[in-house]
Amino acid sequence: MKLNRRLFMGATAAAAASMAAPMVLAAGHGKPRVVVVGGGAGGATAARYIAKDSKGEIDVTLIEPTRMYYTCFFSNLYLGGFRDLASIGHSYGTLAAEYGINVVHDWAIGVDRDTKTVALAGGSSLPYDRLILSPGIDFVDGAVPGWDLSAQNKMPHAYKAGSQSELLKAQIMAMPQGGTFAMVAPPNPYRCPPGPYERVSMVAHLLKHVNPTAKILVADPKEAFSKQGLFEEGWNTHYSGMIERIGPDFGGGNVEVRPDTMELVIDGEVNKVDVCNVIPAMKAGRIVDAAAINDGNWAPVIAHTMQSKMDENIHVLGDSSAQGDMPKSGFSANSQAKVCANAVRGALTGSKVFPAKFSNTCWSLIDTDDGVKVGANYEATDKKIAKTDGSVSQTGEDAALRKTTYEESVGWYAGISADMFG
Ligand SMILES: Cc1cc2nc3c(=O)[nH]c(=O)nc-3n(C[C@H](O)[C@H](O)[C@H](O)COP(=O)(O)OP(=O)(O)OC[C@H]3O[C@@H](n4cnc5c(N)ncnc54)[C@H](O)[C@@H]3O)c2cc1C
Numbered sequence: 378m379k380l381n382r383r384l385f386m387g388a389t390a391a392a393a394a395s396m397a398a399p400m401v402l403a404a405g406h407g408k409p410r411v412v413v414v415g416g417g418a419g420g421a422t423a424a425r426y427i428a429k430d431s432k433g434e435i436d437v438t439l440i441e442p443t444r445m446y447y448t449c450f451f452s453n454l455y456l457g458g459f460r461d462l463a464s465i466g467h468s469y470g471t472l473a474a475e476y477g478i479n480v481v482h483d484w485a486i487g488v489d490r491d492t493k494t495v496a497l498a499g500g501s502s503l504p505y506d507r508l509i510l511s512p513g514i515d516f517v518d519g520a521v522p523g524w525d526l527s528a529q530n531k532m533p534h535a536y537k538a539g540s541q542s543e544l545l546k547a548q549i550m551a552m553p554q555g556g557t558f559a560m561v562a563p564p565n566p567y568r569c570p571p572g573p574y575e576r577v578s579m580v581a582h583l584l585k586h587v588n589p590t591a592k593i594l595v596a597d598p599k600e601a602f603s604k605q606g607l608f609e610e611g612w613n614t615h616y617s618g619m620i621e622r623i624g625p626d627f628g629g630g631n632v633e634v635r636p637d638t639m640e641l642v643i644d645g646e647v648n649k650v651d652v653c654n655v656i657p658a659m660k661a662g663r664i665v666d667a668a669a670i671n672d673g674n675w676a677p678v679i680a681h682t683m684q685s686k687m688d689e690n691i692h693v694l695g696d697s698s699a700q701g702d703m704p705k706s707g708f709s710a711n712s713q714a715k716v717c718a719n720a721v722r723g724a725l726t727g728s729k730v731f732p733a734k735f736s737n738t739c740w741s742l743i744d745t746d747d748g749v750k751v752g753a754n755y756e757a758t759d760k761k762i763a764k765t766d767g768s769v770s771q772t773g774e775d776a777a778l779r780k781t782t783y784e785e786s787v788g789w790y791a792g793i794s795a796d797m798f799g
Contacts, residue, residue, distance in 0.1 A: 413440065738789070
């Protein structure tokens with residue numbers, strides 16, 4: 378029977394129950410085949426866990442256009458001068474050589490859900506028994522008037538790391554003394570809730586050393602943001618007088634940019650700026666639309682397995698998924714990938730499936746050794762991934778605790794990189 382959308386959405390609890398007594402779905406064509414689209418925090422982790430734990434019982438193909446994945450996590454630390462670019466770049470060689478994953482450097486451009494095949498930009502197509510989509514984010518067209526991808530060289534987003542991060546850093550270094558760095562912050566929901574504000578901190582840290590009379594201007598459509606009290610305390614302590622944030626009450630949500638003249642218009646007032654970091658509103662990576670498993674900007678999933686609510690043969694991980702309470706972060710994507718890998722293996726080989734549990738911590742660096750964090754644990758319910766408990770750094774903490782928090786983040790970075798790429 379082919380599941381239609383309504384039937385499958387109503388089958389959430391049944392799907393979860395079926396994970397307890399898994400069915401071997403792939404029969405008649407040799408080993409079951411898993412295709413993973415996107416070799417980032419979600420996709421690389423899922424591919425590695427399925428390959429590692431199935432010990433050759435499942436064929437795993439990973440489709441990823443880039444040869445080198447630059448993590449967005451710690452890309453702000455690169456801007457601040459705490460990391461070099463090479464230290465946040467990772468290749469796929471170990472996944473191919475040691476885990477037997479078929480790494481295909483190409484774009485997935487279409488999904489035929491009837492024939493269960495993925496079409497690649499290079500012209501070929503790949504069959505799957507289970508498809509895992511973890512394509513990260515794309516930007517909502519027209520979200521910031523005056524900005525589109527053709528303007529990203531003049532006004533970088535640097536919200537996909539790599540060349541955009543390098544460009545933004547070069548522009549900051551080339552600012553005239555006393556110049557202005559501007560940021561257009563994104564509306565909710567977006568990847569890495571503290572990311573723009575950690576970036577403000579890291580840019581301030583850099584400017585304090587190379588351009589101490591420079592100013593930072595942030596236009597923000599949100600009333601409030603992640604770890605706001607902690608960031609504002611840190612900005613007062615370390616970067617007093619340098620940062621001005623204009624929230625929605627003062628027109629921070631009513632912006633237009635003019636890349637040719639380097640102008641940022643906030644609520645009708647024209648600001649001439651030297652660097653303009655535009656972070657537009659976000660949506661799921663475009664392949665989610667192509668698969669037609671989106672509901673609006675994101676792809677709804679069943680919390681127990683990360684299966685699409687619209688197609689039981691497709692799982693969606695990380696930023697692209699609409700899953701409930703978890704923030705869109707690398708930690709979350711990695712955590713979801715392990716739940717998904719376990720469910721996929723169970724469904725395809727009959728291996729034991731454990732109840733889904735998730736966790737996340739987002740660390741941010743405000744200045745040298747001044748690290749803060751917010752974290753939580755989550756469980757799968759029939760409605761969503763639901764938060765069970767959480768914790769956050771406090772204002773006024775002593776320097777030793779802040780240093781320990783930063784050091785934790787360095788350990789986490791090494792751990793998640795190894796968990797993704799082997
Ligand atoms: C500045 C910044 C700082 C951040 N800091 C942190 C942090 O400290 N901690 C944290 O946990 N998270 C952080 N994040 C968030 C984190 O980077 C993302 O949430 C995480 O990478 C999401 O994982 P993902 O697998 O969904 O997407 P990604 O990791 O972005 O991976 C998506 C991959 O899919 C590929 N792809 C896209 N479309 C296709 C296609 N059609 N075919 C084939 N491949 C495709 C892309 O090339 C990409 O490699 C930060 C983000 C930013 C921008």
